[in-house]
Amino acid sequence: MQYIFLVIIVAVLHGESNAARILGLFNYPGKSHFIMFEEVMKALAAKGHEVFVYSHFPQAKPVPNYTDISLVGSLPSVVNGIPMDDTFGRDDPLVTLKLLASLTVHACDTLLQFPPMQQLMKSNEKYDLIFTEPFTTDCMLPFVYKFQTPNIGLISSVFMPWNPDRFGLPENPSYLPHMFLLLSDHMSFFERLRNAWYVTYSKLFFYEYMDKPANKIVRKYFGDSLPPLQEIAKSTSMLFVNSHPSLNPPRPIVPAVVEVGGIHIKHAQELPKDVQEFMNGAEHGVILFTLGSTILAKDLPVEKRKAIVEAFAELPQRVVWKWEDDELPGKPPNVMVRKWLPQYDILSHPKMRLYISHGGLMGTIEAIYNGLPMIGIPLWGDQPSNVMMCVRRGVGRLLRFHEISKQSLLQNIREVINDPRYKQRAVELSEVYKDRPMSPREAVVYWSEYVIRHKGARHLRTAAVDLQWYQLLLLDVLAVVFVGLTAVVGVGVGLLRLVLRISGFLRRASSEDTLLQKKQQ
Numbered sequence: 001m002q003y004i005f006l007v008i009i010v011a012v013l014h015g016e017s018n019a020a021r022i023l024g025l026f027n028y029p030g031k032s033h034f035i036m037f038e039e040v041m042k043a044l045a046a047k048g049h050e051v052f053v054y055s056h057f058p059q060a061k062p063v064p065n066y067t068d069i070s071l072v073g074s075l076p077s078v079v080n081g082i083p084m085d086d087t088f089g090r091d092d093p094l095v096t097l098k099l100l101a102s103l104t105v106h107a108c109d110t111l112l113q114f115p116p117m118q119q120l121m122k123s124n125e126k127y128d129l130i131f132t133e134p135f136t137t138d139c140m141l142p143f144v145y146k147f148q149t150p151n152i153g154l155i156s157s158v159f160m161p162w163n164p165d166r167f168g169l170p171e172n173p174s175y176l177p178h179m180f181l182l183l184s185d186h187m188s189f190f191e192r193l194r195n196a197w198y199v200t201y202s203k204l205f206f207y208e209y210m211d212k213p214a215n216k217i218v219r220k221y222f223g224d225s226l227p228p229l230q231e232i233a234k235s236t237s238m239l240f241v242n243s244h245p246s247l248n249p250p251r252p253i254v255p256a257v258v259e260v261g262g263i264h265i266k267h268a269q270e271l272p273k274d275v276q277e278f279m280n281g282a283e284h285g286v287i288l289f290t291l292g293s294t295i296l297a298k299d300l301p302v303e304k305r306k307a308i309v310e311a312f313a314e315l316p317q318r319v320v321w322k323w324e325d326d327e328l329p330g331k332p333p334n335v336m337v338r339k340w341l342p343q344y345d346i347l348s349h350p351k352m353r354l355y356i357s358h359g360g361l362m363g364t365i366e367a368i369y370n371g372l373p374m375i376g377i378p379l380w381g382d383q384p385s386n387v388m389m390c391v392r393r394g395v396g397r398l399l400r401f402h403e404i405s406k407q408s409l410l411q412n413i414r415e416v417i418n419d420p421r422y423k424q425r426a427v428e429l430s431e432v433y434k435d436r437p438m439s440p441r442e443a444v445v446y447w448s449e450y451v452i453r454h455k456g457a458r459h460l461r462t463a464a465v466d467l468q469w470y471q472l473l474l475l476d477v478l479a480v481v482f483v484g485l486t487a488v489v490g491v492g493v494g495l496l497r498l499v500l501r502i503s504g505f506l507r508r509a510s511s512e513d514t515l516l517q518k519k520q521q
Contacts (some may be wrong), residue, residue, distance in 0.1 A: 168464030263440035285353035
């Protein structure tokens with residue numbers, strides 16, 4: 001009996017010794033981002049690690065090994081918080097860049113003043129791993145420097161334009177579309193020209209209007225001895241990115257980048273009774289329509305709203321619509337509106353026929369996972385490229401926001417629903433999406449523990465991170481080659497001229513000798 005008790009004690013102590021202390025710092029108040037992040041943190045907590053999560057979205061119910069430090073009240077939430085205006089729906093990356101800068105730069109200062117963040121600055125806690133989000137500003141990275149702890153980045157979209165540099169990722173705008181442009185990975189000459197320009201411009205915009213201001217702000221709190229944020233960012237051990245090559249443009253990645261797209265997907269839960277009954281009774285199937293968690297559908301221009309309502313009224317299908325107001329003017333009997341919807345659970349329902357959305361990545365992944373065709377109405381951010389890749393894969397259609405009318409919406413809906421090829425390709429893509437050597441949850445746990453075991457896993461860091469941009473592009477080498485070739489050509493031309501001059505001199509001398517001989521004769 002004593003032996004068994006001793007074995008249990010040893011096992012418990014061994015388990016505790018392997019448990020890591022993990023810190024998650026998530027400063028952006030966007031629910032769609034945090035959906036991915038909390039799954040990463042919960043997966044590590046479930047493995048027995050002790051996680052401490054600073055976020056704007058504390059858990060409704062306590063989770064074992066998961067400690068919330070709430071940032072609620074520090075910043076305005078962007079959940080249903082960005083009003084729609086006439087800039088949305090344009091194929092213009094500047095709209096998104098300016099909006100991101102306005103949402104995040106000053107927020108960095110406000111957040112660092114918040115009491116929980118101040119307490120963390122003054123603490124002497126020890127952590128084995130820190131998670132941050134390399135979304136816009138890097139105002140959480142000073143904590144990585146303060147605690148001298150390995151850092152893993154979490155990005156809930158595909159790569160932001162300024163992400164590849166800090167991981168030394170090969171980047172070629174001839175086939176890798178800018179995430180804010182309405183482009184797929186197959187581009188015409190002028191599309192590649194435009195893409196190359198905006199990829200370059202976005203990097204410059206980030207460094208000038210996000211990174212520089214953020215550096216000034218963090219030095220107010222962490223002192224002038226703090227290294228530039230770019231330098232701390234280059235020491236990031238690993239990046240977990242919410243992408244998968246079946247849906248997102250395939251690109252070359254380094255070992256320190258791991259694609260974990262769809263980590264937030266779990267078993268579908270039971271729907272609310274009224275929604276369940278509404279969907280069960282849909283003889284011709286159901287369409288889900290949502291503009292996401294950030295933009296308010298109730299802010300739609302009146303003529304757009306009327307066009308959508310009139311189009312839905314003519315459909316045999318039933319429509320579930322995320323509508324944030326108490327009433328939808330002119331609501332047809334085949335339409336159900338709710339201020340908030342369990343989106344994934346609805347998309348998993350067997351009566352679902354079509355998903356109409358803004359093209360947010362989370363919803364797009366959920367639709368692909370369930371083998372559903374889509375119609376995308378991109379408004380801003382990464383939505384344009386998400387929608388275009390669905391079009392490219394043959395699982396969806398693009399409807400530009402300014403082109404919405406009763407006829408255009410009906411035409412697109414009927415095209416997707418009545419053409420079985422859309423559904424067939426969506427099912428095929430779903431099978432590809434699910435076919436992986438390990439699940440996303442297993443991947444984040446394995447690689448997080450890998451980084452902890454190898455104290456930052458510096459051996460995965462490519463030397464490209466240390467190169468200047470002109471060195472990475474071999475411009476210095478090309479310059480030397482150009483100068484060398486120019487010198488060789490110059491010397492060759494000089495020698496040729498010299499030979500020609502000597503030859504000419506000899507010919508003239510020979511001619512003069514001949515004339516002299518003739519005169520003497």
